[in-house]
Amino acid sequence: xxxxxxxxxxxxxxxxxxxxxxxxxxxxxxxxxxxxxxxxxxxxxxxxxxxxxxxxxxxxxxxxxxxxxxxxxxxxxxxxxxxxxxxxxxxxxxxxxxxxxxxxxxxxxxxxxxxxxxxxxxxxxxxxxxxxxxxxxxxxxxxxxxxxxxxxxxxxxxxxxxxxxxxxxxxxxxxxxxxxxxxxxxxxxxxxxxxxxxxxxxxxxxxxxxxxxxxxxxxxxxxxxxxxxxxxxxxxxxxxxxxxxxxxxxxxxxxxxxxxxxxxxxxxxxxxxxxxxxxxxxxxxxxxxxxxxxxxxxxxxxxxxxxxxxxxxxxxxxx
Amino acid sequence: xxxxxxxxxxxxxxxxxxxxxxxxxxxxxxxxxxxxxxxxxxxxxxxxxxxxxxxxxxxxxxxxxxxxxxxxxxxxxxxxxxxxxxxxxxxxxxxxxxxxxxxxxxxxxxxxxxxxxxxxxxxxxxxxxxxxxxxxxxxxxxxxxxxxxxxxxxxxxxxxxxxxxxxxxxxxxxxxxxxxxxxxxxxxxxxxxxxxxxxxxxxxxxxxxxxxxxxxxxxxxxxxxxxxxxxxxxxxxxxxxxxxxxx
Numbered sequence: 139x140x141x142x143x144x145x146x147x148x149x150x151x152x153x154x155x156x157x158x159x160x161x162x163x164x165x166x167x168x169x170x171x172x173x174x175x176x177x178x179x180x181x182x183x184x185x186x187x188x189x190x191x192x193x194x195x196x197x198x199x200x201x202x203x204x205x206x207x208x209x210x211x212x213x214x215x216x217x218x219x220x221x222x223x224x225x226x227x228x229x230x231x232x233x234x235x236x237x238x239x240x241x242x243x244x245x246x247x248x249x250x251x252x253x254x255x256x257x258x259x260x261x262x263x264x265x266x267x268x269x270x271x272x273x274x275x276x277x278x279x280x281x282x283x284x285x286x287x288x289x290x291x292x293x294x295x296x297x298x299x300x301x302x303x304x305x306x307x308x309x310x311x312x313x314x315x316x317x318x319x320x321x322x323x324x325x326x327x328x329x330x331x332x333x334x335x336x337x338x339x340x341x342x343x344x345x346x347x348x349x350x351x352x353x354x355x356x357x358x359x360x361x362x363x364x365x366x367x368x369x370x371x372x373x374x375x376x377x378x379x380x381x382x383x384x385x386x387x388x389x390x391x392x393x394x395x396x397x398x399x400x401x402x403x404x405x406x407x408x409x410x411x412x413x414x415x416x417x418x419x420x421x422x423x424x425x426x427x428x429x430x431x432x433x434x435x436x437x438x439x440x441x442x443x444x445x446x447x448x449x450x451x452x453x454x455x456x457x
Numbered sequence: 458x459x460x461x462x463x464x465x466x467x468x469x470x471x472x473x474x475x476x477x478x479x480x481x482x483x484x485x486x487x488x489x490x491x492x493x494x495x496x497x498x499x500x501x502x503x504x505x506x507x508x509x510x511x512x513x514x515x516x517x518x519x520x521x522x523x524x525x526x527x528x529x530x531x532x533x534x535x536x537x538x539x540x541x542x543x544x545x546x547x548x549x550x551x552x553x554x555x556x557x558x559x560x561x562x563x564x565x566x567x568x569x570x571x572x573x574x575x576x577x578x579x580x581x582x583x584x585x586x587x588x589x590x591x592x593x594x595x596x597x598x599x600x601x602x603x604x605x606x607x608x609x610x611x612x613x614x615x616x617x618x619x620x621x622x623x624x625x626x627x628x629x630x631x632x633x634x635x636x637x638x639x640x641x642x643x644x645x646x647x648x649x650x651x652x653x654x655x656x657x658x659x660x661x662x663x664x665x666x667x668x669x670x671x672x673x674x675x676x677x678x679x680x681x682x683x684x685x686x687x688x689x690x691x692x693x694x695x696x697x698x699x700x701x702x703x704x
Contacts, residue, residue: 311568311569311571312568312569314571314572314573315567315568315569315570315571315572316559316564316565316566316567316570316572316575317565317566317567317568318568318572319552319556319559319565319572320556320559320565322548323545323548323556326545326546326547326548327543327544327545327546329507329543330539330543330544330545330614331556332507332526332527332528333505333507333527333528333531333536333537333539333543334531334536334556334557334560334614334615334617334618335528335531335532335536335557335560335561335618336528336560336565337526337528337529338528341565344566348568
């Protein structure tokens with residue numbers, strides 16, 4: 139509890155500090171990180187808590203983004219309509235994909251979720267009316283009413299922060315509920331969970347659908363973040379990025395998604411946009427190979443923290 | 458109570474169970490014995506619904522359950538334990554048992570209300586823990602228990618579903634005599650309120666507990682009867698019991 143207050147306290151003060159320093163760019167970067175944190179957290183529910191290694195989570199993220207983009211182009215700009223529709227469409231996609239892929243296990247599950255997500259990717263690429271592979275520009279951000287102006291980057295940041303807080307609190311409650319216990323048990327010993335009377339498939343599917351819906355919400359936010367929706371949001375590389383965030387931050391931990399998103403996106407920004415003197419002295423054009431540099435740092439982090447960064451905190455607390 | 462009619466299962470070309478017809482009567486301890494590879498565990502899998510049945514019918518309490526899912530059979534009153542211990546290793550003993558109680562007490566599609574506040578689940582789990590002799594291990598994680606304790610928890614998980622018929626697949630597997638006696642004592646208590654289908658290699662235990670015995674050899678039931686009749690059956694002696702009972 140104190141940890142949550144501390145984290146959200148810092149996150150709440152952050153944009154004010156940046157404003158005072160006249161660096162509003164960082165507020166936008168931070169909103170982006172928080173949105174990815176929501177997406178990664180939703181993946182963590184299936185991957186970490188549910189033990190279902192889904193390699194297609196970008197499908198729900200991207201679908202949510204496209205729903206908001208398409209609705210905006212068609213004149214529906216109210217967040218109260220567009221965002222729930224984005225969640226519902228993502229949930230429906232998760233229901234269909236989950237109903238088929240959750241009959242498989244292990245590597246097959248990884249491959250089939252990947253295949254479904256790639257199918258969705260190609261569907262949106264071929265949707266010429268809505269930009270095809272060029273993507274879709276939104277006329278403006280969704281509107282919230284109640285006097286809130288989401289075009290203001292500060293207001294936008296606080297809205298995203300509030301949604302992240304709600305998602306994390308929801309996850310916290312879920313993991314301590316009856317449902318959360320069943321999900322835990324299924325990850326631990328699926329056959330026995332069935333043998334003591336739990337309809338395992340239904341619980342896994344419900345978990346998958348909830349995660350899909352929240353992934354769709356994150357997608358709705360990312361569309362608004364840049365007023366632009368690209369099919370690359372559904373690409374398997376995006377699914378991989380979300381997985382890296384979860385693994386980096388901590389599989390099956392409440393804060394794993396947020397930590398992973400912050401570290402990965404922060405690192406990418408740092409390496410691409412800042413020239414680190416001593417590193418440049420060693421390898422003058424390292425920034426041309428930013429991906430390699432990020433990879434090297436990720437490798438180092440995973441070696442130091444094999445259970446994710448959240449795992450480091452846990453260990454220290456118990457020691 | 459449980460009727461198998463011509464139940465068969467093949468794995469590729471291998472016949473695991475072959476035209477098995479078997480009746481388990483309410484209130485009895487029915488032992489299923491047979492040499493290794495006879496198909497005992499396969500049959501338990503078919504009765505519990507983990508393995509699909511290729512041919513034949515399984516009837517429980519006068520309802521055909523041949524195509525019923527494993528979890529639905531548990532709710533019908535049919536639970537099993539495993540020969541190879543299958544517990545929730547990272548859960549505490551209390552949480553293991555409370556989970557099994559939770560499975561039959563209302564829907565678990567509840568996402569908000571904290572489980573920890575549902576004291577009836579944990580109260581009942583405690584009383585089951587006492588029954589299986591783990592009352593002083595409630596907070597120990599299941600992985601840290603001794604082998605005999607894990608076997609007791611294994612049986613406890615099946616009991617916690619409050620079955621009418623429990624399928625116990627070698628509950629004493631890998632146990633020393635002292636631990637075995639604990640499980641035998643537990644089964645003697647259990648038999649007063651539920652029906653047991655017991656797969657067991659320990660012949661002392663089988664003859665001590667069983668009201669009736671069926672002998673499975675190469676996937677087929679070759680004899681069913683009272684312990685004394687089975688002991689005397691020349692077919693059974695030839696096929697299986699010979700060396701052990703001659704002594």
